[in-house]
Amino acid sequence: MEQVIEHKLEQFRELNKKIRGYYEAVALMAWDLRTGAPRKGAETRAETLGILSTESFKLQTSPEMGELLSFLNRPEILEQLDDVNRRTVENVQEEYDRSIKIPAEKYQEYVTLTSHSETLWEDFKENSDFASFEPYLTQIVAKLQEFIDYWGPKDTRYDTLLNLYEPELTTVKLDEVFGQLRDRLVPLVEAIQASPNKPEAEFLNQLFDKDQQEKFSKFLLEQMGYDFDAGRIDESVHPFATGLNPGDVRITTHYLQDDVTSALFSSLHEGGHALYEQNLSTELTGTPLAEGTSMGIHESQSRFWENMIGRSRSFWERYFADLQQHFPEQLASVTAEDFHRAVNRVENSLIRTESDELTYNLHIIIRYELEKQLFNDGLSVKDLPKAWNEKYEKYLGIIPPNDGVGVLQDVHWSGGSFGYFPSYSLGNMYAAQIANTIRKEISNFDELIAEGNFAPIKEWLIDKIYKYGKSRKPAELILEITGEELNPNYLADYLEQKYKAIYNL
């Protein structure tokens, strides 16, 4: 390679590493705020977060970055780069374009608006007060519509938002897969509701010591191969995973004395996110590729470990005795089969985050359809509660008694995250499609789970998914692994098979 290319590439790598440094500092400050930073430091901390984020944004959109990209991002240069460098250039170019197109003052206004609105949302939700929330949400939607114009609308205006979280996915494709999924899940949910053979879950309504829950969560994380030398587990109000760097991928959970399943499944869920980032190829370190490739693929990994493994019958055949040892009194007369059935009961509920593995997808499809209507079809914000309630009645057969447990329940829209919700169900669909392939390639998959031998499964996921980070686009990755495009039937098949057994349909 010519010396001038080497030199430019070196500058480019150094600049990206510096941006990564800001990323780590900001991520640590955010983690700290949620895991025990003292209350009185929060205001200054918020300013500090603003200062460092702004500096990082300036580097990403700096003239230096612009010049490096215009030198490197040319076919005759790109063909001389290795895969990681080429993908890095492409990725940085996309981010650069996205950032540079929004005038700085517009962006600043948006940040102020959403951070304000996110704070106020808590009260609005508490008081079921959509009327007060409406002007904020109207402004947010208007600003995002402006941003879509700056960025340039794609097939539809909503596609532009969707691609912030799931690159290259289209509304056309999502309409197709969500349509198919909905058409198969709605009858399944109805059949389950009609079934007399419902799982017994009364034994979960007991108190479970938090220290024992903590021990068991750590035990499960060790079992699944979470590396405690490259991470730690803490407690926070809402569980999350955050990768500060590939040697430092932290998770949190929340131990509830009256709900033993909450911390347990959230540990498996966040552990799945963390396994992904702990096992990125080291050649990605310091580049923007050292992340999950999309929200959907990231979510597929958390849900793979939480649901495909953690809510499977094989898993509880192996681990129920351990759980029982942690809670001998509470679980004395419970069997592995009882427990497996109890953690897989289906209930049509109002709240997305409390819903089961099956109806969860209907909660998401409702949000997706509403977001699309808002951005593509002129639905106005003031009509949102009515539209929300109609869809809940149609898909889940229930009507929210108030907006607090209806349209106001999620934080996402208050912070401007339109286009994010589909990721959750994409994760479920990717996970089921990937699990289908694993079963073909690792023929004793269920036996491995029943033995608690996760190493071969983890190695497979590292080799097919984790190591690539962002150097493969989601669609490319799923095609490479499974030999076909995203296909919702794997999820529908999996759910049908699972619930037919449990509900004896």
Place this chain on the structure above:
Amino acid sequence: MEQVIEHKLEQFRELNKKIRGYYEAVALMAWDLRTGAPRKGAETRAETLGILSTESFKLQTSPEMGELLSFLNRPEILEQLDDVNRRTVENVQEEYDRSIKIPAEKYQEYVTLTSHSETLWEDFKENSDFASFEPYLTQIVAKLQEFIDYWGPKDTRYDTLLNLYEPELTTVKLDEVFGQLRDRLVPLVEAIQASPNKPEAEFLNQLFDKDQQEKFSKFLLEQMGYDFDAGRIDESVHPFATGLNPGDVRITTHYLQDDVTSALFSSLHEGGHALYEQNLSTELTGTPLAEGTSMGIHESQSRFWENMIGRSRSFWERYFADLQQHFPEQLASVTAEDFHRAVNRVENSLIRTESDELTYNLHIIIRYELEKQLFNDGLSVKDLPKAWNEKYEKYLGIIPPNDGVGVLQDVHWSGGSFGYFPSYSLGNMYAAQIANTIRKEISNFDELIAEGNFAPIKEWLIDKIYKYGKSRKPAELILEITGEELNPNYLADYLEQKYKAIYNL
């Protein structure tokens, strides 16, 4: 004020606030590394720390800062500024001059050398291997001699280093006070050694549950007025306090099962540091004045709470019953008086960090005299172990059996911190001098301690010391509070009085 001044001042404040943002991020990353960051993330973290520190240094020495200072730091402008702004300009100018005078590549070499040397020192200490340490220390001393030339030597070359930690203090003054102190303490130590009336401390050689220790430490911190809404306590190998911002001042301690006094007194010590920074005036927030004014004054506050209060007889009259409740078995037959005597026993020991309140000062004086000889009088590094051992024999009557427990025992020199050691004894002297004034101004000082009523004491310290942060120089502050310059006789008086009672001299 003219609009142009307003405008420049606003830019200056914004720039300082930005630098403060970097400071907070770096301090949090350092805190995190010492309180549980996962091992495998440490390498990337070190790079990230380097990246952010460098960016902060660039801002501090930027042409923008230079221009703002040359505009603001002129008599006709300064006279129009309020106290905080004027002091900020002066402080930033000092830092700017200090940084700008060292060529960047020289500074980078020094940082690499000392970080390397500090890492290697652990092994050298472990193996008592001064010969291997010598070339590093020789280079460090040579580099600091170069820096002294860049900065410009003061009265003596050593003064320049001393002033990095204690502004405006001179070697002449320190010779005088340390000389007086040494001349009064050496005979006191000898009298104590000869006394047959030694405190009994055998009961401390028991195991004390760590959870109970933690509870008691938190209890004491609450009692002294440490604000847990503006801080938190964690565990680390070496206890420390760190102020991320005035609403977030954290401390750490270390619970040792076989030494109940370690965490107890380190909590009071770090709590003293923290009280200082939790109670800075809010008008200093975001400026470089939002810190303790010097290492010596900072240390005076930790030692005031640890020793003047925490090792006083009144304190244990009030709190021994509480301690006993935490450890009913271990302390069943111990009295408050026994405990007070036991935690005040004097032993001529080799290790500074394990030494008592009295002999501690002799450990410091030894280091001070050696540092001075190294920088002012041509003592060569290779002769340091011999000089060290001679002084230990002379002042403490003991000779280190090897360099690991002798000249290699402290981390400071390996990291280039020459001039820092005097701060510790300055802290003791300031604390005793301040305590003398408090006793005059709060006549029921001992009664307040015996009642555990620290609020009036804390308020006095806030009003006289804490609120000012760095907006008063140490000498100015001590003169304002006590009406005289630093005077070592208060410490000597206090120690004589205290130990005469305990040892019945």
